[in-house]
Amino acid sequence: MITRQPLPARLLHHRGVNSQWTIRTGDIVPAGAPIQRGERWQHAAATCVVAHCDADTARLDVIDDTPPGPEAPLDVNATSASDLLRRVHEAGIAGLGGGGYPTHLKLLTAARHGVHTLVINAMECEPGISCDAALSAEGGREIQQGINAVRRILAINTVTLAAASTMQVAMLDVDTRHIRENPSATDGAERYLLRDIFNVILTPGEYPVHHGFVVCNIGTLHAIGRAISGHVLTERVTTVFGDNRWLPIGLPLSELVRSDTARVGGRLSGHVVRVAGAMVDKTTNGIDTASTHMALPCIRCGRCDDACPEHLPVTGLLTFSAPPRVGTLERLGLANCVECGLCNPACPSDIDVLATLRDAKTTLIAERQRRSATALANTRATAHTHRLATQAEQREQRRRDRLARLRGATSD
Amino acid sequence: MSATVVMLSLVLLCAAALLLARRRWPDDDAPLVAEIDAVLPQTQCAQCGYPGCLPYARAIAEGAPLDLCPPGGTATHAKLVELLPDRAPGIAPQTPQPLIARIDEAHCIGCFLCVPACPVDAIIGAPKFMHTVLADACTGCALCLPPCPVDCISLRQPGSA
Numbered sequence: 001m002i003t004r005q006p007l008p009a010r011l012l013h014h015r016g017v018n019s020q021w022t023i024r025t026g027d028i029v030p031a032g033a034p035i036q037r038g039e040r041w042q043h044a045a046a047t048c049v050v051a052h053c054d055a056d057t058a059r060l061d062v063i064d065d066t067p068p069g070p071e072a073p074l075d076v077n078a079t080s081a082s083d084l085l086r087r088v089h090e091a092g093i094a095g096l097g098g099g100g101y102p103t104h105l106k107l108l109t110a111a112r113h114g115v116h117t118l119v120i121n122a123m124e125c126e127p128g129i130s131c132d133a134a135l136s137a138e139g140g141r142e143i144q145q146g147i148n149a150v151r152r153i154l155a156i157n158t159v160t161l162a163a164a165s166t167m168q169v170a171m172l173d174v175d176t177r178h179i180r181e182n183p184s185a186t187d188g189a190e191r192y193l194l195r196d197i198f199n200v201i202l203t204p205g206e207y208p209v210h211h212g213f214v215v216c217n218i219g220t221l222h223a224i225g226r227a228i229s230g231h232v233l234t235e236r237v238t239t240v241f242g243d244n245r246w247l248p249i250g251l252p253l254s255e256l257v258r259s260d261t262a263r264v265g266g267r268l269s270g271h272v273v274r275v276a277g278a279m280v281d282k283t284t285n286g287i288d289t290a291s292t293h294m295a296l297p298c299i300r301c302g303r304c305d306d307a308c309p310e311h312l313p314v315t316g317l318l319t320f321s322a323p324p325r326v327g328t329l330e331r332l333g334l335a336n337c338v339e340c341g342l343c344n345p346a347c348p349s350d351i352d353v354l355a356t357l358r359d360a361k362t363t364l365i366a367e368r369q370r371r372s373a374t375a376l377a378n379t380r381a382t383a384h385t386h387r388l389a390t391q392a393e394q395r396e397q398r399r400r401d402r403l404a405r406l407r408g409a410t411s412d
Numbered sequence: 413m414s415a416t417v418v419m420l421s422l423v424l425l426c427a428a429a430l431l432l433a434r435r436r437w438p439d440d441d442a443p444l445v446a447e448i449d450a451v452l453p454q455t456q457c458a459q460c461g462y463p464g465c466l467p468y469a470r471a472i473a474e475g476a477p478l479d480l481c482p483p484g485g486t487a488t489h490a491k492l493v494e495l496l497p498d499r500a501p502g503i504a505p506q507t508p509q510p511l512i513a514r515i516d517e518a519h520c521i522g523c524f525l526c527v528p529a530c531p532v533d534a535i536i537g538a539p540k541f542m543h544t545v546l547a548d549a550c551t552g553c554a555l556c557l558p559p560c561p562v563d564c565i566s567l568r569q570p571g572s573a
Contacts, residue, residue: 055569373454374450374452374453374454376532376548377454377455377456377532377549377551378449378454378465380531380534380549381454381456381464381465381466383533384530384531384532385464385531
């Protein structure tokens with residue numbers, strides 16, 4: 001039985017990428033009403049007063065804890081694919097497995113590439129996280145509805161279930177099943193899932209859609225199913241200290257954790273955050289205590305290199321990560337890191353290798369964005385200068401022609 | 413003895429060949445200019461006093477000061493100093509907040525004055541038609557602000573309404 005966290009007095013929200021607030025300080029937001037729209041919709045988990053809203057953050061004071069009432073449910077078989085997709089978008093569904101990528105965008109890309117197989121990712125493999133397993137035990141009907149909706153949106157031929165043996169998925173109507181006892185810590189990464197089940201190797205930069213697959217987390221499918229029955233995404237199941245709970249999205253972490261820092265995500269691939277100002281978002285699949293041991297210096301033993309499933313030179317990456325040397329990190333293949341976290345337990349010096357690599361990756365991505373932005377500006381500036389020069393030259397040419405004509409006319 | 417003579421003449425021959433080659437094909441500053449240009453933020457804002465990033469890069473290669481780029485901030489300045497260590501570093505400008513231009517479309521009269529002023533062609537529109545800014549292409553250089561006769565262009569944080 002998944003328990004429900006009582007609503008806190010206050011909810012915190014960040015503005016999502018390419019999304020805009022629909023609220024201003026002082027507004028009253030009814031439960032279930034959108035507070036941001038655009039690429040990533042977000043809805044209020046309860047009736048709230050907007051205590052504060054600036055460009056990037058908002059604080060909502062809960063004034064009534066009645067849960068949001070459902071909108072009109074859709075009949076999957078009688079609704080067009082685009083209406084189903086719009087419902088997925090406007091219910092704010094995002095990848096609940098931890099990716100947080102907007103599901104409607106994933107489905108749109110899949111529709112554009114044309115996919116034949118839906119892979120249900122129920123390979124919950126992160127040690128200490130069991131939210132998907134708990135959800136599979138209680139939300140079978142919604143998951144099935146989510147599967148049906150995706151099947152209809154993308155006109156899928158085959159539905160394949162990849163599940164850990166802890167999942168209660170016997171009643172799901174799927175075409176093929178792959179059940180694994182004790183999955184290892186990287187089995188749930190979609191690229192390894194496709195490699196192990198379908199023998200499909202994704203090269204860096206490729207996604208499953210490029211090979212005709214769309215991979216959806218089982219929790220995301222549950223959320224899609226609920227969206228089809230009219231419930232916007234305002235809560236998710238999270239493993240809190242080993243116990244699975246429905247948490248309202250926007251719940252401040254300080255409601256759950258008393259210490260200064262906490263571990264968000266699993267014990268391997270999660271990360272340590274400062275509790276003050278942090279909140280539960282759509283990607284928060286686990287909350288646990290952060291260990292507070294001291295890291296010793298790196299002794300270059302190379303155990304992290306051996307542990308890496310992508311065979312990256314982790315020791316080298318670590319050396320060039322602080323301070324980050326973008327060119328070297330790029331050449332060593334940092335972009336291919338899947339952030340599984342297997343390097344951390346391998347380290348005899350207790351270095352938080354993953355956190356270091358993540359920081360470096362953030363720098364790398366920012367640098368890439370800067371580079372592409374400057375390249376764009378450069379191209380456009382060159383084109384602009386060129387155009388102005390050509391126009392000036394044409395004007396000058398016309399002037400000369402006119403002059404020549406006039407001279408010709410007077411000499412006649 | 414003969415070995416010394418042979419080696420010495422070889423050295424002299426090579427030196428002469430190199431000198432001749434240098435006179436024949438003088439080395440140009442193009443790679444340096446490209447390197448400097450790659451460091452500059454490409455906002456094309458002309459706040460350095462040169463009409464764009466590439467002209468400033470050329471000017472730096474010929475000895476202009478390194479601290480004239482306000483939008484590049486401390487990061488660009490640090491990279492320039494790293495690239496040209498024997499120059500006077502000057503004072504690093506403060507890194508500004510990234511901004512982009514936005515046209516208040518209710519007040520735009522379609523005068524077309526801002527469109528040619530934009531160094532990266534990020535404003536689209538036609539005479540007597542409303543103009544708008546392509547947010548992805550805008551560099552926030554503010555060069556479109558002075559030409560606007562109705563002051564309907566403002567700089568805002570990207571993503572704000």
